Amino acid sequence: MADPSLEVCPDFAGDLYAAIRTDLVNATGTTHEAVAERLRDAWTTGHEARILEWNRQREEEAQAEAEIEQARAVREEEERIAREAEAEKDRFDAEKKKPKMNGFNATVTVGDAIAPRPSQYAIQKLNNFEYVELWYFSPDGCKEAMKTSRSIADDTFSLAKLDDQLTIRPASAFKASRSALPDHELPFSIFLRAKNLFLMQANAAKWPQTHLDALALFFWHLENHSIRNNSELGDLVILHYASRVRLDWHDRLKRDEGFNIGIINESLLRSINEEIWDRVRSRTLTASNNAEQTSAQQQHRKTSYRDSSDPKRRPSRSRSPSQTDNHKKADGFPTPDKGKNREQRNKGFSRGAGSRGRSACAICLGHFAHNIQQCDSSNLWDKTTPAHSCRTQDGRIISTNGLPLCYRWQRPGGCTAENHDSAHICSGCGKKDHGAQTCPRGEKA
Structure with a gap:
């Protein structure tokens, strides 16, 4: 639409509009001048209306453009703010990652001691x-x-x-x-x-x-x-x-x-205590058994070597049955009696290594005849004094507080092993300077 303010009113009194005027004069009975004037008035009214409509449209378009411009400006401002925020975040992250050196107090010196530094x-x-x-x-x-x-x-x-x-x-x-x-x-x-x-x-x-x-x-x-x-x-x-x-x-x-x-947790502490004591007992008894086996093997080798090197103890391969019967006269030793040796071995099982009679029981300290290998009495030989030790299900001897005891230490010959001194305790009273055989609590032999 063109701008109506640029329009020029036509010459309704001129020859171009003569035919129109004639028709209107005949129809209305007026003069040509009156018809031309009415035509000019009608055009002017329309012209003004077109100008108003034009201006209204221009205002609407201007308002729409202003709103668009404002929206664009807001969008650009938001984008600018976002860019600045992103840049600030990047600067903050970079500053955060950058190593920093703190300040110090100029009046404070190093301490008197420096704590060790772990890895x-x-x-x-x-x-x-x-x-x-x-x-x-x-x-x-x-x-x-x-x-x-x-x-x-x-x-x-x-x-x-x-x-x-x-x-x-x-x-x-x-x-x-x-x-x-x-x-x-x-x-x-x-x-x-x-x-x-x-x-x-x-x-x-x-x-x-x-x-x-x-x-x-x-x-x-x-x-x-x-x-x-x-x-x-x-x-x-x-x-x-x-x-x-x-x-x-x-x-x-x-x-x-x-x-x-x-x-x-005292219950957990006691459980750990029992667990550790079980380990110690097992290791001590294992070491004691190994020491006993080693000692027995060494004694056996010494005895075997001594017997083989002594001509008097070597049996004669050419000895006849009659010579065997007279063995006592030939070399000074009686002929071995298998039954008698078996009886002596059975007696020695409970007598100990000494020659004073039966050895004291490691549990009840009694010298009376009983199976000292299986004794598990809760009292000593007098039937009244509580026993200081007891026997486990697998035959080991332990003190009443659970400490494993060396069995050889309780025998007449004692124990010379040095790898389990903590087990060298008397099974009758708990002292370390003697074993069961010399314990004051023991039955008099």
Whole structure:
């Protein structure tokens, strides 16, 4: 549509419109001038209406264009803000990844002592709130960490998964030591030193204070537990308890089944104590049996060598039956009596190695005739004094508190083995300076 304001009113009084005027004059009975004037008025009215319509359309178009321009401006502003936010995020991420050096207090000096530094592997475990052996915080673990930190190149890295993303970390953070020991194999003094550094490093790794308090209470209870004074294996029992419980604590925390590690489970501690004592008894008895077998074999070899080297004890191959009957006169020894030897062997089974009569029973300390190999009396020979030892189902002798006892130590000949001194205890009274044969509680022979 063209702009109506540019239109020019036609000349309705001219010759071009003469025919139209004539028709209108005849129809209306007016003059040519009046008809031309009416035609001009009609055109002017239409012209003004067209101008109004034109202006209205122009205003609408201008408004629409303004709205479009405003929307474009808003969109561009939003895009600009998004670009700036993305750029700010990139700058923030870059700044976050960039190593930072904190400031320092110009008036503060280095401390009087510097705590040993564990390996990067142990520190990474703490940062991830994972279980790590206390060996890494022991003097040996820290010394190895110092050596390995010098030998591993600084540009050696490994991939790691962190928050569903792969990250690059130093290889030393993932390298476990081949020299690491489980907690229960540490000497108890080293265990106490290592747990102190462990708690310090866990605090530096921002472990929750409730967890740190529970661990501190856990170690304090174990260090001061009465079993350390009441049992020869108390320290070993404590180490096994600490090793197992702390590992189980970390496993439970991962499954959201955490418990208060600072509360000591006495039933579990007793179970571990019994388990360790069973191992010690088994090893002690095995060592004792092996020593007895070795001693018997050596004695047998000595006897065999002595008999073979003594001409008087060598049997004559050319001896006739009559000479055999007169064996006593020929070499001074009587002819062996198989029945008599068998009887002597049966008697020797309960008499012991001495010549004073029957040896004392290791359980009841009695010299009276009974099967000392199977005696399991709860009292001594006097039937009133409680026995200090008892016999297990497999025939072993143990004290009433479960300590395995050396059987040879209770016999007249004693025991010379040095690999199980802890089992050299009197089965009648529990003292270490004598065996059952000389125990003051024993029946007088």
